[in-house]
Amino acid sequence: MFNRIGVIGAGAMGRGIAQLFASSGQQVLIYDTRAEAIDDAIAFNRNLLQRSVAKGKLSEADFEATMARMQPAAELDALKDCDLVIEAIVELLEVKQKLFDQLEAIVRDDCVLATNTSSLSVTRIASTCKRPERVAGFHFFNPVPLMKIVEVVRGERTDERYVKGLVELAEAAGHFAAITPDTPGFLVNHAGRAFGTEALRILSEGVATPQQIDRILRDGPGFRMGPFELFDLTGLDVSHAVMESVYEQFYHDPRYTPSFIAAQRVAAGLLGRKTGQGFYRYE
Numbered sequence: 517m518f519n520r521i522g523v524i525g526a527g528a529m530g531r532g533i534a535q536l537f538a539s540s541g542q543q544v545l546i547y548d549t550r551a552e553a554i555d556d557a558i559a560f561n562r563n564l565l566q567r568s569v570a571k572g573k574l575s576e577a578d579f580e581a582t583m584a585r586m587q588p589a590a591e592l593d594a595l596k597d598c599d600l601v602i603e604a605i606v607e608l609l610e611v612k613q614k615l616f617d618q619l620e621a622i623v624r625d626d627c628v629l630a631t632n633t634s635s636l637s638v639t640r641i642a643s644t645c646k647r648p649e650r651v652a653g654f655h656f657f658n659p660v661p662l663m664k665i666v667e668v669v670r671g672e673r674t675d676e677r678y679v680k681g682l683v684e685l686a687e688a689a690g691h692f693a694a695i696t697p698d699t700p701g702f703l704v705n706h707a708g709r710a711f712g713t714e715a716l717r718i719l720s721e722g723v724a725t726p727q728q729i730d731r732i733l734r735d736g737p738g739f740r741m742g743p744f745e746l747f748d749l750t751g752l753d754v755s756h757a758v759m760e761s762v763y764e765q766f767y768h769d770p771r772y773t774p775s776f777i778a779a780q781r782v783a784a785g786l787l788g789r790k791t792g793q794g795f796y797r798y799e
């Protein structure tokens with residue numbers, strides 16, 4: 517169903533999504549409003565794939581073929597022949613709606629528009645589209661090639677054929693696809709409130725340090741990383757925006773109250789690995 521895929525937003529998520537599908541045999545076009553972000557994403561992916569070649573996990577021929585399938589798009593118009601466009605741009609409803617509006621003027625009627633939103637309503641993103649039935653959530657996790665799960669989010673008006681098509685595409689690329697309804701935070705970021713928001717509450721009450729909480733959750737229940745390590749990997753700006761969005765969408769249910777600690781740290785620019793300091797320091 518999807519041979520030619522456009523990826524919009526060449527940041528942490530977009531570059532991973534581009535690599536995943538180029539590796540799985542699709543033609544991928546990457547677009548970003550910042551041209552340097554596209555170059556960086558392609559260089560980043562080249563470097564990662566070269567490391568796989570060096571480790572003997574990828575042949576030189578497959579490396580060349582994958583890189584050839586991953587191309588920059590200088591203009592949004594270059595995506596006009598895509599079967600699927602996946603947006604991974606900034607997490608702001610109006611910006612995503614505006615992008616889909618621009619895309620609908622460019623792409624074919626049967627091109628599916630997918631959003632990698634973490635926490636915005638897919639139905640609301642689609643609500644300003646002429647053809648909301650072609651809009652679905654396709655929610656990957658960072659880093660995309662390694663985190664082999666994806667949520668395929670069915671908006672209120674999403675056509676079932678497209679939901680099925682996205683599941684098949686993800687599975688062909690080696691990911692487990694969970695179909696989820698369009699509820700706040702979908703499955704992962706809803707369940708994740710207990711993990712992240714509660715950990716921040718424990719911190720704010722002075723019960724334990726980030727190091728202690730991370731260690732206990734790793735060594736006890738066996739999570740791969742603790743909540744503060746995960747905040748630092750994701751970026752606290754992204755995580756805090758998810759916490760605020762889920763809280764809003766559940767009509768301020770106190771269970772989901774975001775943390776002032778997170779708000780303060782975002783204001784201070786202590787976002788995690790990407791700024792060199794979050795709950796931990798990165799040299």
Ligand code: NAD
Nearest residue numbers: 525526527528529548549553604605606607633634658750
């Ligand atoms: P990022 O900041 O790393 O990258 C976003 C990119 O989008 C930037 O390069 C920016 O230049 C570009 N961009 C912004 N507005 C644009 C526009 N109108 N048109 C084209 N390009 C535009 O962000 P990210 O962490 O990759 O997150 C992207 C999306 O994925 C968000 O919706 C986020 O909620 C979601 N998401 C993030 C994570 C994560 O762990 N970081 C996980 C799952 C989902």
